[in-house]
Amino acid sequence: MLSGKVPLSVNLCRKISTSSRNMGKLDGKVAVVTASTDGIGFAIAKRLLEDGAKVVISSRKEANVQKALNELKKHNLNAHGIKCHVGNKEDRQKLFDETIKQYGKLNILVSNAATNPAVGGVLDCDESVWDKIFDTNVKASFMLAKEALPFLRKSNSTPEDKHSNSIVFVSSIAGYDAFELLGAYSVSKTALIGLSRAAAKDLAPEGIRVNCLAPGIIKTNFSKALYESESANEAALSKIPMNRLGTPDEMAGVVSFLVSKDAGYISGESIVASGGMTARI
Numbered sequence: 001m002l003s004g005k006v007p008l009s010v011n012l013c014r015k016i017s018t019s020s021r022n023m024g025k026l027d028g029k030v031a032v033v034t035a036s037t038d039g040i041g042f043a044i045a046k047r048l049l050e051d052g053a054k055v056v057i058s059s060r061k062e063a064n065v066q067k068a069l070n071e072l073k074k075h076n077l078n079a080h081g082i083k084c085h086v087g088n089k090e091d092r093q094k095l096f097d098e099t100i101k102q103y104g105k106l107n108i109l110v111s112n113a114a115t116n117p118a119v120g121g122v123l124d125c126d127e128s129v130w131d132k133i134f135d136t137n138v139k140a141s142f143m144l145a146k147e148a149l150p151f152l153r154k155s156n157s158t159p160e161d162k163h164s165n166s167i168v169f170v171s172s173i174a175g176y177d178a179f180e181l182l183g184a185y186s187v188s189k190t191a192l193i194g195l196s197r198a199a200a201k202d203l204a205p206e207g208i209r210v211n212c213l214a215p216g217i218i219k220t221n222f223s224k225a226l227y228e229s230e231s232a233n234e235a236a237l238s239k240i241p242m243n244r245l246g247t248p249d250e251m252a253g254v255v256s257f258l259v260s261k262d263a264g265y266i267s268g269e270s271i272v273a274s275g276g277m278t279a280r281i
Protein backbone atom coordinates (compact mmCIF):
# COMPACT_ATOMS: atom_id res chain seq x y z
CA MET A 1 0.00 0.00 0.00
CA LEU A 2 2.74 2.43 1.04
CA SER A 3 4.44 1.96 -2.29
CA GLY A 4 1.22 3.15 -4.00
CA LYS A 5 0.42 -0.34 -5.27
CA VAL A 6 -3.23 -1.44 -5.09
CA PRO A 7 -3.50 -4.85 -3.39
CA LEU A 8 -4.25 -7.74 -5.74
CA SER A 9 -7.52 -8.55 -3.94
CA VAL A 10 -8.84 -5.00 -4.48
CA ASN A 11 -7.90 -5.11 -8.16
CA LEU A 12 -9.61 -8.48 -8.51
CA CYS A 13 -12.79 -7.21 -6.85
CA ARG A 14 -12.86 -4.17 -9.14
CA LYS A 15 -12.39 -6.40 -12.17
CA ILE A 16 -15.15 -8.76 -11.09
CA SER A 17 -17.60 -5.97 -10.28
CA THR A 18 -17.14 -4.24 -13.65
CA SER A 19 -16.99 -7.30 -15.88
CA SER A 20 -19.87 -9.16 -14.26
CA ARG A 21 -22.39 -6.34 -14.02
CA ASN A 22 -25.02 -8.40 -15.83
CA MET A 23 -23.22 -11.71 -15.82
CA GLY A 24 -25.34 -14.68 -15.09
CA LYS A 25 -28.73 -13.08 -15.76
CA LEU A 26 -29.30 -15.68 -18.51
CA ASP A 27 -27.21 -18.50 -17.12
CA GLY A 28 -28.53 -21.88 -18.24
CA LYS A 29 -30.59 -20.43 -21.12
CA VAL A 30 -30.14 -21.35 -24.78
CA ALA A 31 -30.94 -18.73 -27.42
CA VAL A 32 -31.27 -18.66 -31.19
CA VAL A 33 -30.83 -15.22 -32.74
CA THR A 34 -31.45 -14.98 -36.48
CA ALA A 35 -29.66 -12.55 -38.78
CA SER A 36 -27.03 -12.18 -36.10
CA THR A 37 -23.72 -11.75 -37.90
CA ASP A 38 -23.96 -7.97 -38.10
CA GLY A 39 -25.84 -4.94 -36.81
CA ILE A 40 -28.58 -5.30 -34.21
CA GLY A 41 -28.67 -9.12 -34.37
CA PHE A 42 -24.94 -9.41 -33.71
CA ALA A 43 -25.20 -7.00 -30.77
CA ILE A 44 -28.11 -9.03 -29.35
CA ALA A 45 -26.18 -12.30 -29.67
CA LYS A 46 -23.13 -10.75 -28.01
CA ARG A 47 -25.17 -9.33 -25.16
CA LEU A 48 -27.02 -12.60 -24.49
CA LEU A 49 -23.65 -14.40 -24.39
CA GLU A 50 -22.29 -11.79 -21.98
CA ASP A 51 -25.36 -12.36 -19.82
CA GLY A 52 -24.58 -16.07 -19.61
CA ALA A 53 -26.76 -17.66 -22.32
CA LYS A 54 -25.56 -20.19 -24.87
CA VAL A 55 -26.25 -18.64 -28.26
CA VAL A 56 -26.57 -19.92 -31.82
CA ILE A 57 -25.86 -17.21 -34.37
CA SER A 58 -26.77 -17.38 -38.05
CA SER A 59 -27.17 -15.51 -41.31
CA ARG A 60 -27.31 -16.22 -45.05
CA LYS A 61 -23.58 -16.28 -45.70
CA GLU A 62 -21.26 -18.87 -44.21
CA ALA A 63 -18.33 -16.41 -44.39
CA ASN A 64 -20.25 -13.85 -42.33
CA VAL A 65 -21.08 -16.50 -39.73
CA GLN A 66 -17.40 -17.39 -39.41
CA LYS A 67 -16.39 -13.73 -39.22
CA ALA A 68 -18.92 -13.07 -36.47
CA LEU A 69 -17.80 -16.14 -34.50
CA ASN A 70 -14.20 -14.90 -34.72
CA GLU A 71 -15.25 -11.43 -33.60
CA LEU A 72 -17.06 -12.89 -30.58
CA LYS A 73 -13.99 -14.99 -29.74
CA LYS A 74 -11.95 -11.79 -29.50
CA HIS A 75 -14.25 -10.89 -26.60
CA ASN A 76 -13.82 -14.36 -25.07
CA LEU A 77 -17.35 -15.29 -26.09
CA ASN A 78 -18.04 -18.70 -27.61
CA ALA A 79 -21.14 -19.05 -29.73
CA HIS A 80 -22.19 -21.73 -32.16
CA GLY A 81 -22.83 -20.60 -35.73
CA ILE A 82 -24.69 -21.94 -38.73
CA LYS A 83 -25.76 -20.61 -42.12
CA CYS A 84 -29.50 -19.88 -42.16
CA HIS A 85 -31.51 -17.88 -44.66
CA VAL A 86 -34.71 -17.37 -42.68
CA GLY A 87 -36.81 -17.81 -45.82
CA ASN A 88 -35.43 -21.30 -46.39
CA LYS A 89 -37.29 -24.13 -44.64
CA GLU A 90 -34.34 -26.54 -44.69
CA ASP A 91 -32.01 -23.89 -43.27
CA ARG A 92 -34.47 -23.17 -40.44
CA GLN A 93 -34.81 -26.86 -39.67
CA LYS A 94 -31.01 -27.24 -39.53
CA LEU A 95 -30.82 -24.19 -37.28
CA PHE A 96 -33.05 -25.76 -34.64
CA ASP A 97 -31.66 -29.29 -35.07
CA GLU A 98 -28.13 -27.98 -34.62
CA THR A 99 -29.17 -25.95 -31.56
CA ILE A 100 -30.64 -29.02 -29.89
CA LYS A 101 -27.63 -31.14 -30.90
CA GLN A 102 -25.20 -28.60 -29.46
CA TYR A 103 -27.02 -27.42 -26.34
CA GLY A 104 -29.90 -29.88 -25.78
CA LYS A 105 -32.71 -27.32 -25.54
CA LEU A 106 -34.08 -23.94 -26.61
CA ASN A 107 -35.35 -21.21 -24.29
CA ILE A 108 -35.17 -18.03 -26.36
CA LEU A 109 -35.91 -17.19 -30.00
CA VAL A 110 -35.02 -13.74 -31.33
CA SER A 111 -36.38 -13.30 -34.85
CA ASN A 112 -34.44 -10.40 -36.30
CA ALA A 113 -34.10 -10.78 -40.08
CA ALA A 114 -35.75 -8.29 -42.43
CA THR A 115 -35.47 -7.02 -45.94
CA ASN A 116 -36.47 -3.87 -47.73
CA PRO A 117 -35.68 -4.28 -51.43
CA ALA A 118 -37.33 -1.08 -52.68
CA VAL A 119 -38.33 2.37 -51.49
CA GLY A 120 -41.66 4.02 -52.15
CA GLY A 121 -45.17 4.61 -50.92
CA VAL A 122 -47.14 1.58 -49.84
CA LEU A 123 -49.43 1.38 -52.87
CA ASP A 124 -46.54 2.02 -55.26
CA CYS A 125 -45.05 -1.30 -54.17
CA ASP A 126 -44.87 -4.01 -56.88
CA GLU A 127 -46.52 -7.30 -56.06
CA SER A 128 -43.19 -9.16 -56.24
CA VAL A 129 -41.54 -6.69 -53.86
CA TRP A 130 -44.50 -6.91 -51.47
CA ASP A 131 -44.22 -10.72 -51.52
CA LYS A 132 -40.47 -10.60 -50.86
CA ILE A 133 -40.90 -8.20 -47.91
CA PHE A 134 -43.72 -10.22 -46.38
CA ASP A 135 -41.99 -13.57 -46.98
CA THR A 136 -38.84 -12.51 -45.14
CA ASN A 137 -40.14 -10.10 -42.53
CA VAL A 138 -43.43 -11.71 -41.57
CA LYS A 139 -43.82 -15.26 -42.90
CA ALA A 140 -40.29 -16.34 -41.91
CA SER A 141 -40.80 -14.87 -38.41
CA PHE A 142 -44.10 -16.73 -38.14
CA MET A 143 -42.49 -19.99 -39.35
CA LEU A 144 -39.49 -19.61 -37.03
CA ALA A 145 -41.80 -19.14 -34.05
CA LYS A 146 -43.97 -22.08 -35.13
CA GLU A 147 -40.95 -24.33 -35.62
CA ALA A 148 -39.29 -23.21 -32.37
CA LEU A 149 -42.44 -23.81 -30.35
CA PRO A 150 -42.11 -27.58 -29.74
CA PHE A 151 -38.59 -26.96 -28.40
CA LEU A 152 -39.66 -23.98 -26.30
CA ARG A 153 -42.47 -26.12 -24.88
CA LYS A 154 -40.14 -29.02 -24.11
CA SER A 155 -37.57 -26.74 -22.49
CA ASN A 156 -40.27 -25.04 -20.48
CA SER A 157 -39.56 -23.41 -17.19
CA THR A 158 -39.73 -25.05 -13.80
CA PRO A 159 -42.38 -23.77 -11.35
CA GLU A 160 -39.67 -21.68 -9.63
CA ASP A 161 -38.69 -20.11 -12.92
CA LYS A 162 -42.08 -19.48 -14.51
CA HIS A 163 -42.51 -17.68 -17.83
CA SER A 164 -38.81 -17.70 -18.58
CA ASN A 165 -38.98 -18.99 -22.16
CA SER A 166 -39.75 -16.37 -24.72
CA ILE A 167 -39.83 -15.12 -28.28
CA VAL A 168 -38.82 -11.62 -29.37
CA PHE A 169 -39.67 -10.29 -32.83
CA VAL A 170 -37.62 -7.35 -34.03
CA SER A 171 -40.20 -4.92 -35.39
CA SER A 172 -39.65 -1.17 -35.90
CA ILE A 173 -41.04 2.18 -34.84
CA ALA A 174 -42.16 2.33 -38.50
CA GLY A 175 -44.63 -0.41 -37.58
CA TYR A 176 -46.55 2.19 -35.54
CA ASP A 177 -46.27 5.09 -37.92
CA ALA A 178 -45.15 4.21 -41.46
CA PHE A 179 -41.90 5.83 -42.56
CA GLU A 180 -42.20 7.88 -45.72
CA LEU A 181 -40.91 5.79 -48.65
CA LEU A 182 -40.82 2.63 -46.54
CA GLY A 183 -44.51 1.83 -46.99
CA ALA A 184 -44.61 -1.95 -47.42
CA TYR A 185 -41.71 -2.50 -45.01
CA SER A 186 -43.56 -0.45 -42.37
CA VAL A 187 -46.74 -2.52 -42.82
CA SER A 188 -44.69 -5.73 -42.43
CA LYS A 189 -43.39 -4.39 -39.12
CA THR A 190 -46.97 -3.59 -38.01
CA ALA A 191 -47.84 -7.22 -38.78
CA LEU A 192 -45.08 -8.39 -36.42
CA ILE A 193 -46.57 -6.36 -33.58
CA GLY A 194 -49.93 -8.05 -34.31
CA LEU A 195 -48.28 -11.46 -34.52
CA SER A 196 -46.58 -11.04 -31.16
CA ARG A 197 -49.79 -9.90 -29.48
CA ALA A 198 -51.83 -12.79 -30.86
CA ALA A 199 -49.15 -15.38 -30.05
CA ALA A 200 -48.61 -13.89 -26.57
CA LYS A 201 -52.26 -14.53 -25.68
CA ASP A 202 -52.17 -18.09 -27.03
CA LEU A 203 -48.93 -19.02 -25.29
CA ALA A 204 -49.34 -17.26 -21.94
CA PRO A 205 -51.05 -20.27 -20.30
CA GLU A 206 -48.06 -22.39 -21.34
CA GLY A 207 -45.58 -20.01 -19.73
CA ILE A 208 -44.06 -18.74 -22.99
CA ARG A 209 -43.85 -14.97 -23.42
CA VAL A 210 -43.84 -13.15 -26.78
CA ASN A 211 -42.70 -9.55 -27.20
CA CYS A 212 -41.37 -7.10 -29.77
CA LEU A 213 -38.47 -4.71 -29.93
CA ALA A 214 -39.33 -1.65 -32.02
CA PRO A 215 -36.10 0.21 -32.80
CA GLY A 216 -36.01 3.81 -33.99
CA ILE A 217 -33.21 4.73 -36.38
CA ILE A 218 -30.15 2.67 -35.47
CA LYS A 219 -26.72 3.09 -37.03
CA THR A 220 -26.24 -0.10 -39.09
CA ASN A 221 -25.72 -1.01 -42.76
CA PHE A 222 -29.47 -1.50 -43.11
CA SER A 223 -30.24 2.12 -42.32
CA LYS A 224 -27.28 3.63 -44.21
CA ALA A 225 -29.52 5.53 -46.63
CA LEU A 226 -30.98 7.41 -43.64
CA TYR A 227 -27.63 8.84 -42.45
CA GLU A 228 -25.00 8.39 -45.20
CA SER A 229 -25.37 11.80 -46.80
CA GLU A 230 -25.34 14.99 -44.80
CA SER A 231 -28.84 15.91 -45.90
CA ALA A 232 -30.29 12.49 -45.04
CA ASN A 233 -28.52 12.54 -41.67
CA GLU A 234 -29.89 16.02 -40.89
CA ALA A 235 -33.40 14.94 -41.88
CA ALA A 236 -33.15 11.85 -39.66
CA LEU A 237 -31.79 13.77 -36.68
CA SER A 238 -34.53 16.38 -37.00
CA LYS A 239 -37.04 13.64 -36.15
CA ILE A 240 -35.15 12.34 -33.11
CA PRO A 241 -35.53 14.34 -29.87
CA MET A 242 -32.24 12.92 -28.54
CA ASN A 243 -30.57 14.24 -31.69
CA ARG A 244 -28.54 11.10 -32.34
CA LEU A 245 -29.02 7.71 -33.93
CA GLY A 246 -29.34 4.67 -31.67
CA THR A 247 -26.66 1.99 -31.38
CA PRO A 248 -27.08 -1.78 -31.83
CA ASP A 249 -25.86 -2.24 -28.24
CA GLU A 250 -28.75 -0.13 -26.97
CA MET A 251 -31.17 -2.44 -28.81
CA ALA A 252 -29.41 -5.49 -27.37
CA GLY A 253 -29.96 -4.21 -23.84
CA VAL A 254 -33.71 -4.07 -24.41
CA VAL A 255 -33.81 -7.63 -25.77
CA SER A 256 -31.67 -8.90 -22.90
CA PHE A 257 -34.25 -7.41 -20.52
CA LEU A 258 -37.23 -8.82 -22.45
CA VAL A 259 -35.89 -12.38 -22.38
CA SER A 260 -34.81 -12.21 -18.75
CA LYS A 261 -36.60 -13.01 -15.52
CA ASP A 262 -36.92 -9.25 -14.92
CA ALA A 263 -39.53 -9.21 -17.70
CA GLY A 264 -41.27 -12.35 -16.39
CA TYR A 265 -44.68 -10.62 -16.27
CA ILE A 266 -44.34 -8.89 -19.67
CA SER A 267 -45.92 -10.47 -22.73
CA GLY A 268 -47.65 -9.13 -25.85
CA GLU A 269 -45.70 -5.92 -25.35
CA SER A 270 -43.55 -3.94 -27.72
CA ILE A 271 -40.74 -1.74 -26.45
CA VAL A 272 -39.96 1.26 -28.59
CA ALA A 273 -36.31 2.32 -28.33
CA SER A 274 -36.11 5.42 -30.49
CA GLY A 275 -34.36 8.29 -28.75
CA GLY A 276 -37.70 9.85 -27.92
CA MET A 277 -39.44 9.59 -31.31
CA THR A 278 -43.03 9.04 -30.36
CA ALA A 279 -44.93 5.97 -31.47
CA ARG A 280 -48.17 6.04 -29.49
CA ILE A 281 -49.98 7.68 -26.59
Ligand SMILES: NC(=O)c1ccc[n+]([C@@H]2O[C@H](COP(=O)([O-])OP(=O)(O)OC[C@H]3O[C@@H](n4cnc5c(N)ncnc54)[C@H](OP(=O)(O)O)[C@@H]3O)[C@@H](O)[C@H]2O)c1
Residues within 6 Å of the ligand: 034, 035, 036, 037, 038, 039, 040, 041, 058, 059, 060, 061, 062, 064, 065, 084, 085, 086, 087, 112, 113, 114, 115, 136, 170, 171, 172, 173, 214, 215, 216, 217, 218, 219, 220, 221, 222, 223
Ligand atom coordinates in the same frame (compact mmCIF):
# COMPACT_ATOMS: atom_id res chain seq x y z
N1 LIG B 1 -31.17 -0.22 -38.42
C1 LIG B 1 -32.33 0.39 -38.15
O1 LIG B 1 -32.44 1.63 -38.15
C2 LIG B 1 -33.55 -0.43 -37.83
C3 LIG B 1 -34.69 0.24 -37.36
C4 LIG B 1 -35.82 -0.48 -37.05
C5 LIG B 1 -35.82 -1.86 -37.18
N2 LIG B 1 -34.71 -2.49 -37.64
C6 LIG B 1 -34.77 -3.95 -37.77
O2 LIG B 1 -33.66 -4.54 -37.12
C7 LIG B 1 -33.37 -5.78 -37.75
C8 LIG B 1 -31.87 -5.87 -38.02
O3 LIG B 1 -31.50 -4.81 -38.85
P1 LIG B 1 -30.01 -4.22 -38.86
O4 LIG B 1 -30.14 -2.76 -39.01
O5 LIG B 1 -29.23 -4.76 -37.73
O6 LIG B 1 -29.46 -4.83 -40.23
P2 LIG B 1 -27.96 -5.08 -40.74
O7 LIG B 1 -26.98 -4.33 -39.93
O8 LIG B 1 -28.00 -4.82 -42.20
O9 LIG B 1 -27.71 -6.64 -40.46
C9 LIG B 1 -28.39 -7.55 -41.18
C10 LIG B 1 -28.04 -8.97 -40.70
O10 LIG B 1 -29.03 -9.82 -41.19
C11 LIG B 1 -28.47 -10.88 -41.97
N3 LIG B 1 -29.52 -11.21 -42.93
C12 LIG B 1 -30.07 -10.41 -43.86
N4 LIG B 1 -31.05 -11.05 -44.51
C13 LIG B 1 -31.16 -12.28 -43.95
C14 LIG B 1 -32.00 -13.40 -44.18
N5 LIG B 1 -32.93 -13.40 -45.13
N6 LIG B 1 -31.82 -14.49 -43.40
C15 LIG B 1 -30.90 -14.51 -42.44
N7 LIG B 1 -30.06 -13.49 -42.18
C16 LIG B 1 -30.19 -12.38 -42.94
C17 LIG B 1 -27.16 -10.30 -42.49
O11 LIG B 1 -26.16 -11.26 -42.79
P3 LIG B 1 -26.06 -12.02 -44.23
O12 LIG B 1 -25.85 -10.95 -45.24
O13 LIG B 1 -24.89 -12.96 -44.07
O14 LIG B 1 -27.35 -12.73 -44.37
C18 LIG B 1 -26.73 -9.49 -41.26
O15 LIG B 1 -26.14 -10.34 -40.30
C19 LIG B 1 -34.26 -5.86 -38.98
O16 LIG B 1 -35.41 -6.62 -38.65
C20 LIG B 1 -34.67 -4.42 -39.21
O17 LIG B 1 -35.92 -4.30 -39.87
C21 LIG B 1 -33.57 -1.82 -37.97
